[in-house]
Amino acid sequence: MTGAIRRAVASACLALIAGAGCSKAVLAPEDYGGGAPIRPPIAEGEPASSRNAAAAQLATQYLGAPYVWAGDSPAGFDCSGLVSYVYARVGVSIPHNAARQYRHGTPVPRESLQPGDVVFFDRLRHNGIYLGDGRFIHATRPGGVKIARLEDDWFRTRWVGARRL
Template identity: 55%
Template sequence: MAGAEPSIGDKRRQAELILSQVQELDAEVGAAAERFNGANYKLDQLASRLRETRLDLKRSRQQLGAARGHAGERLVQLYMNGAGQSTLEIILGAESLSEVLDAVEANERILEQDTRIIGDVKRLSVRTKKRERQLVASRATQDRLVRQLASERDAIAVKLSERQELLGSVQAEVERLEAEERARQVELRRRAEAELARQRALAAVQQSRAESSPAIESAPAVSTPTPPDPTASEEPTAEPPPELTPPPAPPADASRGAQVVSIAMRYLGIPYKWGGASPSSGFDCSGLTMYVFAQIGVSLPHYAAAQYGLGRPVSRSELAPGDLVFFRGLGHMGMYIGGGSFIHAPRTGDVVKISSISEPYRVANWVGARRVL
């Protein structure tokens, strides 16, 4: 067995090296996936602005049509009621000076209203054309984003294919090492159980001897404590038992933190899926937190960098269940569940699982934490 140890150690180190390479590649793919999520996030924002622009454009056109129709109706009424007479015709047809002044003033008022209506129509037309130009620009921007999105998606697909091939090769090695470790644990448990049985047998023999000679056992029990009695009585006074300090009170949002952690734990074992945000399709890292927090009424974007901008910053020493934790330049994230652990969707080929934030890889790539509850 001892002779086999170096060989197992070499293979384990080789597997660890491959796993570290997979982690690096996975981090790259994860970052690319988050860039895709970011592009989708921006695309959604652009689509929302585009819808608003189209609604504004539609309203502007409706207002333009209404203004033109109103102007036409005003002109028809103007001439049907004779308001379009010249000043001379008004004077000749009037019976008094007051009637002349009233008729001229009414005519001028109508003409002013017509002028205002025409000006409003012209301004509406200018605004409408400006909105049209903005709409065309927005569409061009959206087209560029879509092309960028397609290019990013293609690049991610290539990297995923390469990584899956590498993952396939390392999985066989890891499975073999895990089988060896399970066998080792079985052997260690067998030895421990054998030792425990030996200790129990020894204790039974000692008990049997004590029961067969009670006088011999009781004498030392009475005489032994007598000499050190004065000294023993001083020890409790000289060294009182240490006072236990109670743990700090939980934060006000501890119940919600426990609630969101309990929800997240339901999805342990759900496969990782790039771009996924539901148990049926699988999760990526930001999709998992988005889905879990939505169930307690907290809306998070499907984008790790955007989630990092929410809530307030929290140091590692202040972490509480429900806090969001971020790694690798915001290329990966998860949710702290307490006890130095966090739940996350790590990588393709893996599942939603619990890991320690104290792992060397996590410590080296720590970015920060945010509290959104």
């Protein structure tokens, strides 16, 4: 391989790594895997299960945990790693990938969010767990696991959808 090709390959790899965000794959919502959702959409006002409320509560125990790309333990989380770790602790197995997590559960309109719903942003490259009152918990770089508001500009403009597991 020539030096120019090697540099081009290295640059492309760095660009892919830098742009990866917290998800291991980048898919637009329409590319989430096709077909109908696993379950029909949630009726407005349907209560969240106690399991989902427990997931929201459990997630707050990891506030301040560091961000680690591909991390899925209290030693370090990325966004989808936090979601999959917390849900595994309440008995739900989902992939460690935001775009693939979007395939699971029931679609929830933004106005019907309940604690424990998984919220998705930025073409399915980021997600977190809804806590209630417009707040959600997520793992972000920099900052690690923290709470943010859905109405913050970055999240408001990059909203994709939500799922109830």
